[in-house]
Amino acid sequence: MTAVTTTSPWADPGDRRRVLGATGLLARFNHPEVLAAADVHVAQRLGSLAEETDDEVLLAVALAVRAVRTGSVCLDLATIGALPLEDDLELPWPEPTAWTAAVGRSALVAQQLLRLDGTRLYLDRYWREEGQVCDDLVARVRRDPPEVDAALLEAGLERVFPGEGYAEQRDAARGAAVRWTTVLTGGPGTGKTTTVAGLLTLVAEQHELLTGRPPRMALSAPTGKAAARLQEAVQEATERLSPGDQQRLGVLHASTLHRLLGWRPDSRVRFRHHRGNRLPHDVVVVDETSMVSLTMMARLLEAMRPDARLVLVGDPDQLASVEAGAVLADLVAGLEDSESSPVAALRRTHRFGARIGALADALRTGDGDAALAQLRAGGGEVELVDAADEAAMTRFRDEVADVAVELRRTGEAGDRSGALAALGGHRLLCAHREGPYGVGGWNRLVERLVAERTGVTHYDEWYAGRPILVTANDYDQLLNNGDMGATVRDGDGRLRVVVQVGGATRELATSRLAGVETVHAMTVHKSQGSQARVVSVVLPDEQSRLLTRELFYTAVTRAQERVRVVGTEAAVRAAVSREVQRASGLRERLRAALAEPPSGGVTLRE
């Protein structure tokens, strides 16, 4: 059976505060495993606003606040009582049917501070956003398709995606060319970016024929790092097109979704572009859509012109957004079975070896036996290092230290390209930040091993060979949260940091870098959207709530050539069987809406 965790890695497991004034069920559930103090406070506040005193209703409110805090869009009253808790914590969960009825009678629901849909309970804002995403998408899917010249399209498809090797991408692009909305999914290396570049050429060709001018195209991604990577990947894919197609596309720039929609100094969730001031673009591509939250998707959809094409690209099996929602996975599940499905799935891998692909597939489908079989099959591309085998662990630590020693050697010699090659050659990924399996512990261990080997200790924050991770967007230095760099010694003895930003290399004085951390090891969450030749994944203890299928899959698929998993069989099985489930009603709303006949010309909300 599949275990389910609703815990998000962004929940605050450290919040052990208890609310002194809490009574009844709120006090009972105010436990680090369930309700944080903030959840209780919000429930008390809303309760007093609406003069709601029912203990079970107030518990539901606090749990709805908790749900959003841990990545869900809503709270499902029917299933929340089955939440697996550590320490076999026994809690007096209300009986779901009576509980739902009590919530339904509440003044909070009557006053629309909360919304109840079946057994799903929402804070009003998320209910509205989910409804808006559903309505806007259904309207887009049902809109009359864009005009295309079929003969020109077919000729273009044959030119851009020639032969059997591109058949899957050709089909995906053919479908996308005749739709306003496309959800293009696929694991790493399945050719998504190649498909996007080819599709944009074809769309440009059609647009020019129809309007006599080139289309306005926008490339975007949820983070600066992902946007830089998208721009680089599209550039590379474009270079493989014919000169005529390259000219048609021109030079495309990518930006963050926030920047595309237009920052507003007065709001984090409202933008310059919205339903009353739509984006001017004819085509908008969003990469890494798995990292897009429900709120951001709502803002994007309302800012899109109905007659502009939207291409959402991503891998729905990866970890979802930091904020509430698992929108990409919901869109795929909610739309893929409909007659007018805009989902195009790429399955054939063009990049990594068969073994990594097979391991990723086993993880994606939750097949623990197949995952272990791949990990134990030998051959080097995929490997399991048994955490209980001391000799194997010593070898592993030595190999990790080898990378750091190479960074140190190249860094001391001022060898920029050597240092960047060492940095990009290997990535050590952990689930946790701290603890015995965490990033902090590994960083300290590696520094100690390097000190033992080289005799140089790391008392200073900066040292030649220090690998760094940029942890906040730095607009002055044009650095993105997630960029990585290596510290090298200059001819004059001073330390400099070389950072790979997109396709270019930048060099900065250490004093100019504010938000950085040492990155001999990094968390899987931070590794999202980046890749390395060799990846080592240190699995935490099998009890760890962070150990999920999505986390494991995301980690493994960062590898281009080789992946090494460090852990026990029990940890591998625990990871594969534990899926993150974020409660949301989006997929059901989409299915229900698409199952209904169109109500005489659906139009986009104005």
Ligand SMILES: Nc1ncnc2c1ncn2[C@@H]1O[C@H](COP(=O)(O)OP(=O)(O)OP(=O)(O)O)[C@@H](O)[C@H]1O
């Ligand atoms: N049909 C194909 N035949 C051969 N090689 C291909 C094909 N499609 C893409 N490739 C190559 O495979 C690699 C991965 O392609 P691409 O970057 O488009 O995939 P992706 O899904 O966007 O990858 P990711 O999201 O992991 O970066 C590239 O080197 C690309 O040139």
